[in-house]
Amino acid sequence: MSGRADSETPPETAEAPAEAEQAAEDAEDTEDAEAEQAAEDAEDAGDPVGEARRARWAAAGTGGLLTVVGAAASVLRAMDAAPALVPAAYALGAAVCAGAAALGSRGRTRRALWLLVGGVMVMAFGDQVD
CATH class of the missing domain: 1.20.5 (Single alpha-helices involved in coiled-coils or other helix-helix interfaces)
Structure with missing residues (x-):
């Protein structure tokens, strides 16, 4: 330099x-x-309270949505010429998801998640029967 x-x-x-x-x-x-x-x-x-609140809302919202979808699918399949097991499976899956929504709103989000998985599996089984 x-x-x-x-x-x-x-x-x-x-x-x-x-x-x-x-x-x-x-x-x-x-x-x-x-x-x-x-x-x-x-x-x-x-903020664990905020995280718990979001988890409750997510579980309750997802359960409610899957309940409505399962009930609608049950009604639509009942009007088709599908076997009786198909709409029954959708209705049962919707009922399980409704229970998951109730549990999720009370803070039992882990159990609600497993019920949601079970409800969707029941609906999928019913769809495979057709």
Whole structure:
């Protein structure tokens, strides 16, 4: 390297003051956004009540949706020329999913998940019989 260590940067390579201020503001904005995101992540991770509430809503909502779908499929299959076992399987699967929705709304989300799986399996079995 040539030149003195305390010499100024040549004017053609020096940053303009406005550009330096803009870069500093952008860095501050990025740091603020990262801090807000970290605070939200910490809030979500440390909120077991919110997680339980979301799990209850998910179990109850999924159970209700599968109950409606199973009941509709049961009615539609009953109007077809399908064997009697097919609409009965859909109706039974819908009843199991309704029970899962009830359990899920009470906070028994693990049991509700297994009942949902069982209800869908019963419906699938009924569909395979046809």
